[in-house]
Amino acid sequence: MNVQERFRDPKLARLLLERIASGVERLGRQINLMEVCGTHTMSISRGGIRQILPPEVRLTSGPGCPVCVTAQRDIDLIIEVVSYPEVILTSFGDMIHVPGTRTNLQEAKAAGYAVHVVYSPLDALKLAKENPDKLVVFYSVGFETTAPMAAATLEMAAAQGVENFKIYSVHKMVPPALEVLVQAENVRIDGFILPGHVSSVLGGEAYRPVAEKYGVPAVITGFEPLDILMGVELLIEQLVSGRSQVENAYSRAVNWEGNTVAKELLAEYFQTVDSEWRGIGIIPNSGLELAPQYASFNAKNTAVVAKAAEKLSNVRSEIKGCRCGDVLTGVILPPECPLFGRACIPRKPVGPCMVSSEGSCAAYYKYERHHFAV
Numbered sequence: 001m002n003v004q005e006r007f008r009d010p011k012l013a014r015l016l017l018e019r020i021a022s023g024v025e026r027l028g029r030q031i032n033l034m035e036v037c038g039t040h041t042m043s044i045s046r047g048g049i050r051q052i053l054p055p056e057v058r059l060t061s062g063p064g065c066p067v068c069v070t071a072q073r074d075i076d077l078i079i080e081v082v083s084y085p086e087v088i089l090t091s092f093g094d095m096i097h098v099p100g101t102r103t104n105l106q107e108a109k110a111a112g113y114a115v116h117v118v119y120s121p122l123d124a125l126k127l128a129k130e131n132p133d134k135l136v137v138f139y140s141v142g143f144e145t146t147a148p149m150a151a152a153t154l155e156m157a158a159a160q161g162v163e164n165f166k167i168y169s170v171h172k173m174v175p176p177a178l179e180v181l182v183q184a185e186n187v188r189i190d191g192f193i194l195p196g197h198v199s200s201v202l203g204g205e206a207y208r209p210v211a212e213k214y215g216v217p218a219v220i221t222g223f224e225p226l227d228i229l230m231g232v233e234l235l236i237e238q239l240v241s242g243r244s245q246v247e248n249a250y251s252r253a254v255n256w257e258g259n260t261v262a263k264e265l266l267a268e269y270f271q272t273v274d275s276e277w278r279g280i281g282i283i284p285n286s287g288l289e290l291a292p293q294y295a296s297f298n299a300k301n302t303a304v305v306a307k308a309a310e311k312l313s314n315v316r317s318e319i320k321g322c323r324c325g326d327v328l329t330g331v332i333l334p335p336e337c338p339l340f341g342r343a344c345i346p347r348k349p350v351g352p353c354m355v356s357s358e359g360s361c362a363a364y365y366k367y368e369r370h371h372f373a374v
């Protein structure tokens with residue numbers, strides 16, 4: 001049995017399911033567990049995990065897809081910025097197809113504007129060096145996982161004096177969002193399946209307030225089917241025994257302290273700021289903005305961004321009918337959106353949750369739509 005097969009062993013899966021069923025029976029009620037990471041959502045849908053769990057266990061998606069939680073205003077603004085001839089915009093692929101209020105980056109590219117898909121901020125830095133007469137803006141989207149890479153690239157740009165390299169940061173931090181969600185009145189969360197990737201940077205320590213202050217159990221979980229079943233089993237075990245703590249079921253990648261080098265990069269190159277999340281609103285100290293000493297690399301300090309913001313100041317940024325915000329906060333499941341599978345499909349997405357490779361609506365559409373009447 002190879003390493004991957006060990007995490008898909010049907011015998012172990014059956015054992016975990018029996019333990020989950022026994023815990024659910026003892027609890028005797030519905031249990032709402034939120035998977036915080038978009039990759040978990042994809043794994044759960046792809047692995048058919050929802051269908052093999054007892055019906056009392058409801059898995060909902062959380063705000064764990066970085067493209068999806070980016071505020072509509074930030075999406076519209078960056079699309080507007082592309083229209084300035086001095087700008088070359090670089091972005092990860094997912095963002096290219098995300099609908100803006102009027103258009104998207106893919107259409108802007110087709111119309112002849114300079115939009116480049118990159119696989120790393122280093123590609124953007126390279127473009128900046130090759131095009132010294134242009135402003136090369138890297139649209140830096142993601143959580144604590146991708147921000148260190150942006151920080152490392154900024155370190156290189158500063159050391160090499162590549163002043164035309166700019167970062168437009170919409171990075172967000174996961175723990176503050178969880179604290180907001182556990183206090184929300186319209187959602188009951190009995191436990192969190194915590195993100196493996198983000199936790200590999202932050203470590204388990206970062207989630208202690210969620211478990212200790214708000215009494216919500218949390219388990220850091222890997223991405224294979226058995227990882228997820230184990231995460232669910234440990235959460236139910238905590239609920240049965242009346243505990244609420246952070247447990248690490250992904251010790252092959254995550255430790256309690258996190259990645260010290262990555263955290264030092266974040267501390268040097270970013271500062272925490274209030275940030276707007278789709279579906280949640282502004283969460284204090286939940287965003288990562290470039291630190292003041294690197295202000296000259298901050299795209300938000302450029303004249304083009306100021307002009308774009310001015311142009312959009314009277315435009316209402318919203319996608320009518322899309323309930324992505326409710327999906328991201330666990331208020332509804334994707335098939336409960338009236339547009340799911342009808343007006344909104346991956347080929348013609350209405351909202352970001354149907355676009356991203358980590359989006360809940362995309363996951364449900366790809367793997368689970370036949371379980372729902374759409």
Ligand code: SF4
Nearest residue numbers: 323324337344351361
């Ligand atoms: S199905 Fe489409 S319109 Fe509905 S919430 Fe998802 S992305 Fe938005």
